Amino acid sequence: MSIQNLNxxxxxxxxxxxxxxxxxxxxxxxxxxxxxxxxxxTTVQGLSAEYDLKKIVRSCxxxxxxxxxxxxxxxxxxxxxxxxxxxxxxxxxxTKVGLAKPDQLKVHGF
Amino acid sequence: xxxxxxxxxxxxxxxxxxxTTFDLDAAxxxxxxxxxxxxxxxxxxxxxxxEVDDNLDLESFxxxxxxxxxxxxxxxxxxxxxxxxxxATAAAAEDPEEEEINLDMDFTMAKKKKKSKKxxxxxxxxxxxxxxxxxxxxxxxxxxxSWAGSDRDYTYDELLKRVFEIILDKNPDMAAGRKPKFxxxxxxxxxxxxxxxxxxxxxxxxxxxxxxPKHLLDFLLAELxxxxxxxxxxxxxxxxxxxxxxxxxxxxxxxxEYVTCHTCRSPETILQKDTRLFFLQCESCGSRCxxxxxxxxxxxxTGKRAAIRAKTT
Numbered sequence: 460m461s462i463q464n465l466n467x468x469x470x471x472x473x474x475x476x477x478x479x480x481x482x483x484x485x486x487x488x489x490x491x492x493x494x495x496x497x498x499x500x501t502t503v504q505g506l507s508a509e510y511d512l513k514k515i516v517r518s519c520x521x522x523x524x525x526x527x528x529x530x531x532x533x534x535x536x537x538x539x540x541x542x543x544x545x546x547x548x549x550x551x552x553x554t555k556v557g558l559a560k561p562d563q564l565k566v567h568g569f
Numbered sequence: 570x571x572x573x574x575x576x577x578x579x580x581x582x583x584x585x586x587x588x589t590t591f592d593l594d595a596a597x598x599x600x601x602x603x604x605x606x607x608x609x610x611x612x613x614x615x616x617x618x619x620e621v622d623d624n625l626d627l628e629s630f631x632x633x634x635x636x637x638x639x640x641x642x643x644x645x646x647x648x649x650x651x652x653x654x655x656x657a658t659a660a661a662a663e664d665p666e667e668e669e670i671n672l673d674m675d676f677t678m679a680k681k682k683k684k685s686k687k688x689x690x691x692x693x694x695x696x697x698x699x700x701x702x703x704x705x706x707x708x709x710x711x712x713x714x715s716w717a718g719s720d721r722d723y724t725y726d727e728l729l730k731r732v733f734e735i736i737l738d739k740n741p742d743m744a745a746g747r748k749p750k751f752x753x754x755x756x757x758x759x760x761x762x763x764x765x766x767x768x769x770x771x772x773x774x775x776x777x778x779x780x781x782p783k784h785l786l787d788f789l790l791a792e793l794x795x796x797x798x799x800x801x802x803x804x805x806x807x808x809x810x811x812x813x814x815x816x817x818x819x820x821x822x823x824x825x826e827y828v829t830c831h832t833c834r835s836p837e838t839i840l841q842k843d844t845r846l847f848f849l850q851c852e853s854c855g856s857r858c859x860x861x862x863x864x865x866x867x868x869x870x871t872g873k874r875a876a877i878r879a880k881t882t
Contacts, residue, residue: 492794493809494871504867535867567792567866569815 487559489546491568501546503539506558512537515558523548753777756820758813761806768805768816778828780840784863785823791865792819832856 487505494500506512512529516539520527527541541549546566553559757769775782786805790797797807830838830851837852840860850857870877
């Protein structure tokens with residue numbers, strides 16, 4: 460049996476491991492925009508580019524029964540765009556699927 | 570009224586059904602006072618880190634005390650705490666029916682609170698503090714008796730409880746001083762025509778918060794994702810339809826981020842700009858921390874694309 464304190468420990472081991480099992484680095488901004496009438500639009504910005512956003516939007520559309528698309532933005536990267544007020548749906552979904560932690564989600568709007 | 574604020578009722582309903590796993594409140598940033606109650610009972614089931622910064626310190630202390638107390642006399646406790654506080658105990662007790670009832674109560678309270686702003690929140694805190702105090706009195710007897718005779722080790726919780734007990738005894742006004750002392754007038758929000766909203770007392774509110782109107786304006790517009798401007802008689806005209814309640818939510822978020830001190834929650838703060846970053850300097854505790862810059866982020870195209878194309882070319 461080895462003594463635990465005398466083991467050599469790689470200080471970067473956690474960092475390497477943390478990268479792939481952890482989910483997101485930055486905040487995910489969920490915004491709402493008003494359109495004409497009582498229509499709204501939900502945008503999800505800040506999902507990591509490693510994910511296939513097209514697949515995400517495909518399952519979101521199915522789940523929330525709304526239309527949606529992925530928009531390429533020069534500054535903000537790929538942004539999900541969903542029809543209607545899907546803010547709580549997307550919050551729940553992202554945490555359920557494990558794409559983001561609840562404290563990484565930042566919901567804007569009224 | 571019914572049309573626009575379709576958000577909140579559904580939100581509440583949803584939460585009632587599936588409240589265990591997902592901490593939506595934390596995600597939503599805990600806008601209104603009613604929601605502030607909820608994370609506590611969720612937190613007892615799910616311990617989220619996000620919840621910590623939202624509850625006042627006092628509350629969480631109170632929670633700790635309550636939790637400990639529960640084993641001895643649960644029933645009494647539930648009787649003693651008529652307001653949202655007993656959610657925590659109920660959730661921990663894992664009694665679904667009880668939970669349901671309590672939640673209902675909580676929502677009615679939330680509705681009540683939304684009408685009058687921060688003042689009710691204050692009262693609520695005050696109530697809670699009182700409750701805590703009354704409980705503590707009982708607790709002390711329990712604890713002191715349990716410690717006094719034996720020379721067993723104290724548990725951490727017992728010591729913690731004792732410390733706060735002493736603090737509260739020595740300076741009873743501390744609990745009162747902790748409350749946010751905003752008495753803000755509710756925002757006057759009126760519709761101008763069909764597509765615009767006027768925020769009549771915008772200047773007053775900026776003045777009571779001691780913030781530059783421009784800063785508040787930037788935040789409001791970025792958060793609402795629209796455009797707007799000040800008009801001739803100092804009112805803000807925002808594009809889009811907004812209810813007073815919605816504006817109030819946004820204002821509350823503004824206050825949380827840019828007005829109250831992040832350390833001591835006192836509203837006596839100064840916002841200064843220093844090398845492109847905004848810093849919040851607290852007058853009462855002297856802490857200084859940077860606050861998030863206002864970014865409107867990605868804006869989807871909502872207008873007529875033809876019009877945009879015509880403008881650019």
